[in-house]
Amino acid sequence: MKTYKATGINLKSIPFGESDRLVTILTREFGLVRAVAPGVRQPKSKLGARCGLFVVNDLLLYEGRSLDKIVQAETRNSYAGLSQNLGKLTAAQYLAEIVLCQALDRQPQAELFVLFEEHLQRIEQIPGAIARDCPARVVAHLAQGVYHLLALAGVAPQVHYCCTTRTAIAPNFSHPQWQVGFSHRAGGLVSLSEIAPRQPLDPYRSDKIDGYLDAIGLVAFQHLSAPELSAWDSWGEKYRQSNPNEPTLDTVWVSVEQLLRNYAQYHLGISIRSAALMDTYTNSAVFNSSR
DSSP states (O other): OOEEEEEEEEEEEEEETTTEEEEEEEETTTEEEEEEETTTTSTTOSSTGGGSTTOEEEEEEEOOSSSEEEEEEEEEEOOGGGGGSHHHHHHHHHHHHHHHHHOOBTSOOHHHHHHHHHHHHHHHTSOHHHHHHOHHHHHHHHHHHHHHHHHHHTOOOBOSBOTTTOOBOOOOTTSTTOOEEEETTTTEEEOTTTSOOOOTTOTTOTTOOOEEEOHHHHHHHHGGGSSSSHHHHHHHHHHHHHOTTSOOSTTHHHHHHHHHHHHHHHHHTOOOTHHHHHHHHHHHSOOOTTO
């Protein structure tokens, strides 16, 4: 019997046979592994709870011809806090869909593993009251997680320069109607004042505009490349002090996430199924303007 050890996080689990489950696991050492968890659907199974979504286990696996088998599993972390809020759980599932698209079979994926865990921790640690009353805060963490995953894959959008002219783009707060374009095909920002007039019936132009960002939206987008969102929080606090009559800034993350979502789907060639549930979460909650 050929066995091997790995540390993995469960990304997906489906019923398999009469009492088993087929678990898709992202491991540090071997990338994406699909393994059968025998007997876990039986009431007294010791493996049952260890095969839940986002549970991190130290695993002993048996290598089969087509599917591996989980022999032992010792839980290191379960991210139980994610299931206490619909938005946090949905955000985690959203990121997992992207990870499933990026992960490779039978190849070390330590960097992807660490990055995914880091963003799961950040989402889990959002206080319950904030996740309930200010869903845009969850969306902000989701958007940064998506950006970082795209950056790891080498396809993150350009958020500081025009993809057509290569000139730096800074938000212009002196003109209330100022906007910058966003193009999936071009790879990010497109300066509307610099590009040549677009042919309205030509959908194949490399600078085709798929969306727009105002000044605040651009600031938010440019903060995605930072290691954490603390810099955005500091900027937002200063902006609110200078503009006390402005509505909440956090809601800008909803439009930023939607732009980034469409960009990710375009470049990864997937449809993010959890996105619809995320829309339901944000639309059903009342944004707290004091956040």
